[in-house]
Amino acid sequence: MPFFVYILFGTMLLGVPIVFCLAFSPLVAFTLMDKTIYYKMIVQRLYAGINQFPLMAIPFFMLAGQVMNTGGITLNLVRFSNSLVGHLRGGLAHVNIMVSMLFAGLSGSAVADTSAIGSIMIPAMEKDGYSKEFSAAVTAASSIIGPIIPPSIIMVIYAYVMGVSVGGLFAAGIVPGLMVGFLLMLMTYMISKKRGYPKRERASLREVLISFRNSILPLLTAVIIIGGILGGVFTPTEAAGVAAGYTIFLSMVIMRTVKLRDLPNIFLQSAISASVILLIVGTATVFGWLVTTSQLPVRVGAAIFSITDNPYLLLFIINVILLITGMFMDASPAILILGPLLGPAMMKMGIHPLHFAIIMCVNLTVGLATPPVGLVLFVASGLTKLSVERIAREMLPFLAIEIVMIFVITYIPMIPMTIPKLLGFY
Numbered sequence: 001m002p003f004f005v006y007i008l009f010g011t012m013l014l015g016v017p018i019v020f021c022l023a024f025s026p027l028v029a030f031t032l033m034d035k036t037i038y039y040k041m042i043v044q045r046l047y048a049g050i051n052q053f054p055l056m057a058i059p060f061f062m063l064a065g066q067v068m069n070t071g072g073i074t075l076n077l078v079r080f081s082n083s084l085v086g087h088l089r090g091g092l093a094h095v096n097i098m099v100s101m102l103f104a105g106l107s108g109s110a111v112a113d114t115s116a117i118g119s120i121m122i123p124a125m126e127k128d129g130y131s132k133e134f135s136a137a138v139t140a141a142s143s144i145i146g147p148i149i150p151p152s153i154i155m156v157i158y159a160y161v162m163g164v165s166v167g168g169l170f171a172a173g174i175v176p177g178l179m180v181g182f183l184l185m186l187m188t189y190m191i192s193k194k195r196g197y198p199k200r201e202r203a204s205l206r207e208v209l210i211s212f213r214n215s216i217l218p219l220l221t222a223v224i225i226i227g228g229i230l231g232g233v234f235t236p237t238e239a240a241g242v243a244a245g246y247t248i249f250l251s252m253v254i255m256r257t258v259k260l261r262d263l264p265n266i267f268l269q270s271a272i273s274a275s276v277i278l279l280i281v282g283t284a285t286v287f288g289w290l291v292t293t294s295q296l297p298v299r300v301g302a303a304i305f306s307i308t309d310n311p312y313l314l315l316f317i318i319n320v321i322l323l324i325t326g327m328f329m330d331a332s333p334a335i336l337i338l339g340p341l342l343g344p345a346m347m348k349m350g351i352h353p354l355h356f357a358i359i360m361c362v363n364l365t366v367g368l369a370t371p372p373v374g375l376v377l378f379v380a381s382g383l384t385k386l387s388v389e390r391i392a393r394e395m396l397p398f399l400a401i402e403i404v405m406i407f408v409i410t411y412i413p414m415i416p417m418t419i420p421k422l423l424g425f426y
Contacts, residue, residue: 004029022283049285059274060240065112071251073218080215087202096121101181102144104149113143114379133394136380141398149177156361166236168425172358184297284336326367358416
């Protein structure tokens, strides 16, 4: 293993932010190799890694999510979801999950999902008799649906790094995302029935139609994004721009919940969130260039095949590696580091690039809700003032379902790959 890899993981273990780990390891490597002439390549590669048109989708999706949070669009989704599933045992918990499924088609961010939905649903669930731990656990567990159901920011990053179709990857995420949501609702029903959590009266058809009418314009955002991309009307980057423009128009002109004075702060918060991701992408590009020139992917592939040539066993091992990685690292840098290492080896095994892409994206997304450093756990902890440990214990049944789902889409390719195949992405 090249020594710059040890530098990367060593600095990560010391608690250095990942963006500096990715930048520091090439810097030290060039110094120790006495190749300081490459110093300027670090800056050039970093800028080149960010200066890519497909990556413009990230700030636009961030902007769309921020506008929806500020504009109170989430409330309309909550009312619509409540009219559909509020009558089930554990009704508000089901509403929480249903809203995550709907919100997933609008923002593509688990953190945005947790923050927007949690700030509304957790207090409402507590007031209705649910424990604070359960309320936080349901919110965190369901928020990982956000990066699975398209649009998805991490899928945009994976597609950029590995050269796969963004539209195809979006299509591959639809069925797994919906299955995760429905399985979480099944587990919620079982827990709610055991604990005697409340349910609400069934909404009348008139109430369902009224709530749907109030939600139809926000839900059209998902139709515009997904339909436009899969229909070939525009690229993912253009779709993100259209979505941002549409949400601004919807919030300012139609719903009138966002004022002109709110826009500077919305743009600022979106820029800050997007800049964090893009800076990681830039430094990961530098690290990736060093990885490629050192022939590390070839060596990793050889090491993987030396373990066994059974593709099922190899997929199991790689899933375990990804799951452990997701426990300690955010999805975006994990994709940027491990994608170029594992992707080529999987293709040699005959696994379709889109299939491995969705396996990796779903696996690392589950890591966002997995202790010890799952990002959405910390967001939920901040909303409830509970410790991460207390939320994590309550999440165990939901995490078990999500981990099972990882292996289902791994070993039953038709689940994620049917829609991409029907749409002609392979």
